[in-house]
Amino acid sequence: MERLELEGGERVLDFGSGSGQLSRRIALAVGGAGRLSCLDISPRWLELARVEMADLPWVDFHLGVLSQMPRGEYDLVHAHYVLHEIRPGMRGQVAEELTARLKPAGRLGIREPLYYNMLDWKELLEIFGRTGLALVRPPERHWWLAGPVIELILQHRVSPRPPPPRRTVTEAD
Numbered sequence: 624m625e626r627l628e629l630e631g632g633e634r635v636l637d638f639g640s641g642s643g644q645l646s647r648r649i650a651l652a653v654g655g656a657g658r659l660s661c662l663d664i665s666p667r668w669l670e671l672a673r674v675e676m677a678d679l680p681w682v683d684f685h686l687g688v689l690s691q692m693p694r695g696e697y698d699l700v701h702a703h704y705v706l707h708e709i710r711p712g713m714r715g716q717v718a719e720e721l722t723a724r725l726k727p728a729g730r731l732g733i734r735e736p737l738y739y740n741m742l743d744w745k746e747l748l749e750i751f752g753r754t755g756l757a758l759v760r761p762p763e764r765h766w767w768l769a770g771p772v773i774e775l776i777l778q779h780r781v782s783p784r785p786p787p788p789r790r791t792v793t794e795a796d
């Protein structure tokens with residue numbers, strides 16, 4: 624959570640929010656000046672999240688898919704233990720949808736399990752690289768619950784500033 628560097632007031636999308644226990648921590652970090660949107664495809668999980676955060680009116684809940692969420696509006700998109708559940712052939716499309724939700728300076732925070740070969744994180748970097756995102760800092764490995772996990776924080780690659788246009792000297796000069 625600390626690595627997400629939330630200061631309060633941010634707008635966050637929690638993709639695949641599940642039971643909402645982690646989402647609750649994000650909601651408390653952004654506070655009432657911010658907004659957390661929880662998205663899940665499972666009505667059962669979403670209902671649990673709704674109960675978990677019933678006392679936090681700055682949290683909203685969405686049943687369905689990423690394309691229904693606003694584009695370019697989020698300071699942080701959080702995807703915790705979700706991407707390994709997406710079929711490998713669909714991950715490119717999901718990466719595009721996630722990237723499209725970010726504000727220009729927005730960040731994408733990913734944590735995925737490394738055990739049981741659930742997912743190749745280097746492949747994830749390639750997929751997100753194609754959508755224009757790059758690591759903000761080196762990937763971090765931790766031990767979390769059942770085994771090793773990887774954390775990736777990504778952001779739009781900053782393109783080098785183009786040189787100013789050259790001025791043509793005219794007779795008027």
Ligand SMILES: C[S@@+](CC[C@H](N)C(=O)[O-])C[C@H]1O[C@@H](n2cnc3c(N)ncnc32)[C@H](O)[C@@H]1O
Nearest residue numbers: 639640641642662663664665668703704705708
């Ligand atoms: C392993 S759970 C993780 C839940 C939560 N992020 C956490 O870490 O506690 C994965 C969640 O992602 C949701 N999910 C999987 N594919 C999804 C998709 N395409 N769109 C939205 N939610 C999805 C599942 O319904 C489930 O709630």
